[in-house]
Amino acid sequence: MYPKLSNTIQQLQWDQINNDGRKSNLQPLIDFIQQKINNRQEINLNFICTHNSRRSHLSQVWAQVAAAHFGIQNVVCYSGGTEETALFPKVAETLADQGFNVFKIGDGNNPVYAIKYSDNSLPIVGFSKKYDSFFNPVSAFAAIMTCSQADSGCPFIAGAEKRIPVTFEDPKVSDGTPEQAQIYAQRSLQIATEMFYVFSKINK
Numbered sequence: 001m002y003p004k005l006s007n008t009i010q011q012l013q014w015d016q017i018n019n020d021g022r023k024s025n026l027q028p029l030i031d032f033i034q035q036k037i038n039n040r041q042e043i044n045l046n047f048i049c050t051h052n053s054r055r056s057h058l059s060q061v062w063a064q065v066a067a068a069h070f071g072i073q074n075v076v077c078y079s080g081g082t083e084e085t086a087l088f089p090k091v092a093e094t095l096a097d098q099g100f101n102v103f104k105i106g107d108g109n110n111p112v113y114a115i116k117y118s119d120n121s122l123p124i125v126g127f128s129k130k131y132d133s134f135f136n137p138v139s140a141f142a143a144i145m146t147c148s149q150a151d152s153g154c155p156f157i158a159g160a161e162k163r164i165p166v167t168f169e170d171p172k173v174s175d176g177t178p179e180q181a182q183i184y185a186q187r188s189l190q191i192a193t194e195m196f197y198v199f200s201k202i203n204k
Contacts, residue, residue, distance in 0.1 A: 005099025052081030081129030
């Protein structure tokens with residue numbers, strides 16, 4: 001891991017998540033991953049939100065990093081939306097501030113970003129797409145619904161082996177306010193903490 005990212009991870013307190021229902025919300029994701037490990041199968045996780053612009057990308061990135069941190073093999077994380085928009089620039093900026101190497105590899109209305117957590121890791125590719133895009137898996141994956149709108153708006157996800165709601169508040173509410181940077185950083189760290197909690201519970 002890059003040193004700045006390692007410092008960010010060291011500040012996470014995933015062992016202190018309040019048992020206020022949040023742990024029970026995360027347990028189905030833990031169970032899905034553990035079952036795949038036990039059966040020696042690949043673990044495909046598709047994080048889905050309405051626009052695939054904020055929460056789903058943060059979840060995808062942090063889940064991939066958490067898997068690497070705990071040495072969980074054969075994990076590939078994806079993201080998608082009920083519609084295609086663009087990865088919101090503040091998300092890329094927030095991840096860079098927290099220690100990732102983020103660089104744009106494609107311009108246009110829907111830019112493509114490469115997001116790296118270490119020099120020798122494959123980059124996580126970030127761009128907005130529908131959840132059933134050719135870029136994403138078509139079967140044997142968990143659909144993790146990161147916003148309530150997507151959860152209620154997508155009653156059926158074709159090919160999903162399991163559907164798991166793990167919703168987060170949208171940092172978009174802070175756009176254009178003096179609190180924007182703080183809110184995006186907080187949401188990113190909350191998602192990071194919960195993804196690290198999930199992978200900390202996996203027995204290899």
